[in-house]
Amino acid sequence: MVTIKDVAREAGVSVATVSRVLNGSGPVSELTGQRIREVAGRLRYVPHGGARSLITRKTQTLGVLLPDLYGEFFSEVIRGMDDTAQRHGFHLLISRAHADRHGIETAMRAMRGRVDGVVAMSPDLGADAPLDVPAALPVVLLCSAPRGDGADSLTIDNQGGSKAIVGHLIRLGHTRIAIIKGASRNYDAAERMRGYRVALRAAGITPDPSLATEGGFTEAGGYAAALELLKVKPRPTAIFAANDSMAIGALSALRESGVRVPEEMAVAGFDDIPLARYMDPPLSTVRVPTYELGARAVEMLLHCVRNGNDDARRRERVSTELVVRRSCGAGSARRTPSS
Amino acid sequence: MVTIKDVAREAGVSVATVSRVLNGSGPVSELTGQRIREVAGRLRYVPHGGARSLITRKTQTLGVLLPDLYGEFFSEVIRGMDDTAQRHGFHLLISRAHADRHGIETAMRAMRGRVDGVVAMSPDLGADAPLDVPAALPVVLLCSAPRGDGADSLTIDNQGGSKAIVGHLIRLGHTRIAIIKGASRNYDAAERMRGYRVALRAAGITPDPSLATEGGFTEAGGYAAALELLKVKPRPTAIFAANDSMAIGALSALRESGVRVPEEMAVAGFDDIPLARYMDPPLSTVRVPTYELGARAVEMLLHCVRNGNDDARRRERVSTELVVRRSCGAGSARRTPSS
DNA sequence: GAGCCCAGTGTAAACGATTACATTCGCCAT
DNA sequence: ATGGCGAATGTAATCGTTTACACTGGGCTC
Numbered sequence: 001m002v003t004i005k006d007v008a009r010e011a012g013v014s015v016a017t018v019s020r021v022l023n024g025s026g027p028v029s030e031l032t033g034q035r036i037r038e039v040a041g042r043l044r045y046v047p048h049g050g051a052r053s054l055i056t057r058k059t060q061t062l063g064v065l066l067p068d069l070y071g072e073f074f075s076e077v078i079r080g081m082d083d084t085a086q087r088h089g090f091h092l093l094i095s096r097a098h099a100d101r102h103g104i105e106t107a108m109r110a111m112r113g114r115v116d117g118v119v120a121m122s123p124d125l126g127a128d129a130p131l132d133v134p135a136a137l138p139v140v141l142l143c144s145a146p147r148g149d150g151a152d153s154l155t156i157d158n159q160g161g162s163k164a165i166v167g168h169l170i171r172l173g174h175t176r177i178a179i180i181k182g183a184s185r186n187y188d189a190a191e192r193m194r195g196y197r198v199a200l201r202a203a204g205i206t207p208d209p210s211l212a213t214e215g216g217f218t219e220a221g222g223y224a225a226a227l228e229l230l231k232v233k234p235r236p237t238a239i240f241a242a243n244d245s246m247a248i249g250a251l252s253a254l255r256e257s258g259v260r261v262p263e264e265m266a267v268a269g270f271d272d273i274p275l276a277r278y279m280d281p282p283l284s285t286v287r288v289p290t291y292e293l294g295a296r297a298v299e300m301l302l303h304c305v306r307n308g309n310d311d312a313r314r315r316e317r318v319s320t321e322l323v324v325r326r327s328c329g330a331g332s333a334r335r336t337p338s339s
Numbered sequence: 340m341v342t343i344k345d346v347a348r349e350a351g352v353s354v355a356t357v358s359r360v361l362n363g364s365g366p367v368s369e370l371t372g373q374r375i376r377e378v379a380g381r382l383r384y385v386p387h388g389g390a391r392s393l394i395t396r397k398t399q400t401l402g403v404l405l406p407d408l409y410g411e412f413f414s415e416v417i418r419g420m421d422d423t424a425q426r427h428g429f430h431l432l433i434s435r436a437h438a439d440r441h442g443i444e445t446a447m448r449a450m451r452g453r454v455d456g457v458v459a460m461s462p463d464l465g466a467d468a469p470l471d472v473p474a475a476l477p478v479v480l481l482c483s484a485p486r487g488d489g490a491d492s493l494t495i496d497n498q499g500g501s502k503a504i505v506g507h508l509i510r511l512g513h514t515r516i517a518i519i520k521g522a523s524r525n526y527d528a529a530e531r532m533r534g535y536r537v538a539l540r541a542a543g544i545t546p547d548p549s550l551a552t553e554g555g556f557t558e559a560g561g562y563a564a565a566l567e568l569l570k571v572k573p574r575p576t577a578i579f580a581a582n583d584s585m586a587i588g589a590l591s592a593l594r595e596s597g598v599r600v601p602e603e604m605a606v607a608g609f610d611d612i613p614l615a616r617y618m619d620p621p622l623s624t625v626r627v628p629t630y631e632l633g634a635r636a637v638e639m640l641l642h643c644v645r646n647g648n649d650d651a652r653r654r655e656r657v658s659t660e661l662v663v664r665r666s667c668g669a670g671s672a673r674r675t676p677s678s
Numbered sequence: 679g680a681g682c683c684c685a686g687t688g689t690a691a692a693c694g695a696t697t698a699c700a701t702t703c704g705c706c707a708t
Numbered sequence: 709a710t711g712g713c714g715a716a717t718g719t720a721a722t723c724g725t726t727t728a729c730a731c732t733g734g735g736c737t738c
Binding site: 014017028029032053 | 684685687688692
Binding site: 054061075078082248279 | 340387388389390391392393400411413417422430431434435452475587613617618619
């Protein structure tokens, strides 16, 4: 492996001069510069990133810690992150970790000295204590309950989205609106539940506990939850699933039970995954700007990385967009934007 | 930021001893060991990964270079890679790069000194010349035309998959089978086309050039291609799209043209993306084991990293599985495995 | 022509770890 | 008593860079 020393020897100069030429720092004569560049090219010299970052104390790399979920969400977030990082000359060190405190902390430790900062998604609720990681490491928490004041945080406007779609159902005349909740300790799930309650109360409807089931954010969970809800008397006329996967499971359950959607039961989801518009009927939902979520998280992190980590903590939130399709039975069946 | 020196000073020993304790190398007295561990814990010392890798000449990190595509494929591949890498104590440095030679080479250079090896996906055909990267860097090429002998390669059994599904259509009695090809210079696309031809010839059918259109692997492309194919006289009775996205586009085009699937036109895709089984009718396709693809690629790379990069080049291929659903009109409409 | 400045270059000290080699010391066999 | 051995520890070189500082020599200004 050819190092800067090899280049220096071959070009008959010192390593300092080579470094200056290759980084454009310090004054070097035109002639020497050319010679060095020629030699470096001929020898196929490529600077050793690790060595460089040791002395400059910057790795030009951002750590990304994601929970064990995957699918379209995962890849879109990463796409947003990578685009943004690359535009600023940064790499991405990606690791999937358990969503709990311990998993996150372990993974973060392993990143010490390899990254300039970390975007971590640890949606598990409860661990309100700040993370036990080297204090100097900038951290942006994604879709997580804000924790202490060691880290910035970026979340989805879950409440706003829930309120929008539940409000829409209410305007369509529904009063018995059920909810299929997400994973029990999950931050997004809790917030979506809260938005649902707020929307009902704002319309003068008292949330009925028998209309709240849990689906764990999975398709199978949504399926089971829908079957439960069909047994409730009087039966709800609308189901709001806290994500699209569960809504899709619910649609299957309803079809197999012979319940027509949206005539006998309106259904709505959350996330607007690609599948949603292909459902039969197409699923009304709340669009989450996944790409922007990743992009914004990296921007926030880069801000910390560059300006030091010491200034005031930022708490940001990306807003959502109501996507009305046929599954909720709106007259506005075709008001779907674009897709 | 606390370093090994801080720990050494605080514990009243030399850095060598601290290192020995923390790595379990060399003999250290029980007492000293305990003291050092206690101090390290109290000071929240975490070894600096970058510094360590500089001297040990191992980064415990694998580079991953993926083209600008995304979606379910992307995330599943990464999931397979990360699981495998993590099991062996490795991290993943992920970068999206242009699929062409130059993009790959640039990205690889940026990874010098940060990774122990690279999995690169550069499906663009044509660049048969070996990649111009530091020779010592182990590389596994994913879904790409084997290039020179500097790198191992792992591909999908595209031909096998195409032959299976086209063969299936032939057994159903079709003789005029159209194909919607993938992106023009793409390796997978070319191989799938080849498999299609081979299958036809094996059945004594001469491929009809007017039945081959191109859809660029996109949904819109598939839509347009299907409209083209409907104009061909005599009209084909089956369409094989080289991926599911195009098949889905084709389904839309057929529905809007009032052509019933599968009665008037059989349709088949390739990839088995999650959407496929939700289509109406559910899409017959070829399942690609995406997770295993990523997992296997990392295993191959780790083999190179560990045993040096010098031994014989491996050329591996993951096999595919025929997934028959309703869109191709098989009597076996419900033979779909699991899903 | 002495002093200064500045462009161009080299020397060597970092960065934070690992590890080969040297040192010390107690113990045991001779 | 002496030599040798091995356990426990320290010293310092090393990995591949960047960069503060020192040095040289030529062109100015007075």
